[in-house]
Amino acid sequence: MRSVAVTGLGVVSAFGVGVEPFRAGLLANASAFAPARLFDPSPYLARQACEVPSVPPDPLGEVTERAHRLLLAAAGEALDGAEGTLAGERSAIVLGTTLGGNRAFTAWLAGEPWTDASELSSPARLLARRTGVAGPVQTVSVACASGAAAIAQAAGWIRSGRVDRALAGGFDALSEFVFSGFDSLRALSPGTVRPFDVRRDGLGLGEGAGCLLLESAEAAAARGARPLAWLRGAASAADAFHPTRPSPEGSGLARALAAALRDAGAEPSAVGFVSAHGTATRLNDRMEALGLASVFGERLRSLPVHSVKGAIGHTLGAAGAIEAALTVLVLSTGIVPPTAGFEEPDPECPLDVVAGAPRTLEAVPRFAASTSSAFAGTNAVLVLERA
Amino acid sequence: MTRRVVVTAAARADEGPGASADPSPVDLARLRRVDHYARTALLAGARALARAGVSRPASPDADAGVVVGSAWGCRGSILSHARSLLRGAEGADPPSPAVFAQTVHNSACGELAVAWNLGGVSEAILSGPTAGLEAILSASDRVRAGSAALVVAVGVDGADPALLPAWEAARRRFGARAPTFAGGGAALVLERPGRPGAAPLAAVADGTLLFEPDPVRARERLAAWLRAAGHPLGTLPLVLPSPDLDGCLDPGPLRRAGLAGEILGPEPPDGDAFGAAGALGAVRAVERIGRGGGACAVLVRDPEGPAAALVLTAAGG
Known part of the structure; x- marks a missing residue:
């Protein structure tokens, strides 16, 4: 089985376009929540969201759909310096999204002309045409685990030898469609989003995109690309508990995590950082703490854990990819950013949540895990190793 | 492994x-x-x-x-x-x-x-x-x-x-x-084989996914893949479950290219099943193998570029 190197990162978040504003915003313990401007939030209990302040236009002027422009910006950054390397039959594109170009779909419902931007798979095809990818081009949609699932699929193809390189990631744009839905579920916090905090009262929505350029060790070496990290393991698992409610004990997440660690050949004791899903809902965070505890045991109390969702919101299909990018940054620097919004620990979530200020780890961990848990009970976990 | x-x-x-x-x-x-x-x-x-x-x-x-x-x-x-x-x-x-x-x-x-x-x-x-x-x-x-x-x-x-x-x-x-x-x-x-009580109907031999917006090149690439995989072109039954929207999988050119033996499809016969088509075609391929053994391929083409192929063989093959 071949090694998979992460050789490029791209992030678009409410902190701005690029990995650097994302990293700097997290390290500053900032929160990008502000009153929603993309639609009128006044009918809803919550009024805030994390919107990307300025979504770049498509350089070729073909794409207007907001979600797709988020994706194009992240893909462009991940491919920076590697343009042209994806051309040919030995490359793949795998994207994850929850709703894709759903704004185009709702615009059509309101009387606008139909465009293929409404189709979930259209951005993957667009990127394939632009990059010359002639291998597999796939779109996965497993709700909030979509970004991680896309990366896992791409990595699997590289490991098995089917392709040498892949652009993989996730994206989703904020819309009233999603906002109204989460509002109807009473899942949105009207105040500060506080992952794992005892006072947490709901999630906050965001938008964004994350992309990783993945290459076999041989392909990366052939073009002199320096691995930022290695993607060693991946797995998904279903809760098989309830169509909409998460397993209270986090058993699906635990199965996915255990399987991903086995896939990576990593003992739980070798994991030194977890980028958690951490939505800040009562149910999710408790479930996640129990799931992590069932794999890491007592060690979990001293295992640094982080959630980005108090800072940039829940970016749905982008979340798993953005959090994978964060995990690569932590493995590269040994610095864990604070979890925005977290102040007071919850006895039901006995985690070492990094909070208040960045923490420089005594030693850069060898392995780190990024976890995602989705509506309908899909869990996906990525295990990365420092380069 | x-x-x-x-x-x-x-x-x-x-x-x-x-x-x-x-x-x-x-x-x-x-x-x-x-x-x-x-x-x-x-x-x-x-x-x-x-x-x-x-x-x-x-x-x-x-x-x-x-x-x-x-x-x-x-x-x-x-x-x-x-x-x-x-x-x-x-x-x-x-x-x-x-x-x-x-x-x-x-x-x-x-x-x-x-x-x-x-x-x-x-x-x-x-x-x-x-x-x-x-x-x-x-x-x-x-x-x-x-x-x-x-x-x-x-x-x-x-x-x-x-x-x-x-x-x-x-x-x-x-x-x-x-x-x-x-x-x-x-x-x-x-x-995987060997579950007690399970009776294999077929085996998965090969499969591929590719992206090729040009329909003729897509057909050539599918043919090249089948040849490289060692399948008996010209006699291999093909299930074409999706309606052919861009001419890539027209039976005529497929036969002229020496690709197909028997052609089955579309599935269902009176319309487009979209994402279900490949699975409906695979069911048809399993039934075909059950009747006559050998191998059977399922090809699906998206006129926007993607194409997929699956080759099933007899369970003991």
């Missing part, structure tokens, strides 16, 4: 009351509450699992999973939620949480996982017309790699009346070649 992958059951969602195995672990009340997409996937997947003799374990089985492929997914529920939002702007009832909960495309995975305690891989592929075949290939990859012992692969797209206006709008770019909207659902159970 790679493993052999066998097909131990094949089923369609629309087999009706005469079907040989009822999806008994499915909660019928639940079936009535879910949207057309999840219901079709649940019926096809549950029927295949029952037919394969897979009993529902008492707790979630980490070695058993589900992969669903669809072009339109839960678009019917998305449409309902979006319409309620538009109506809400006019002062009508607010969006329903029950509907919103079904606006995720992995809802079909979740329903099957709950019904059958499938605690392993859970994946939904929304790649357009090739999605059903992609689901089968992904499921096969999981078994081959050893990350699952058994995966039910489902291809599904609903002929939900609510979707017809969207489909009509989307089809216009294909002009007169566009067929009627049919929809459907089908499932295969893929697993």
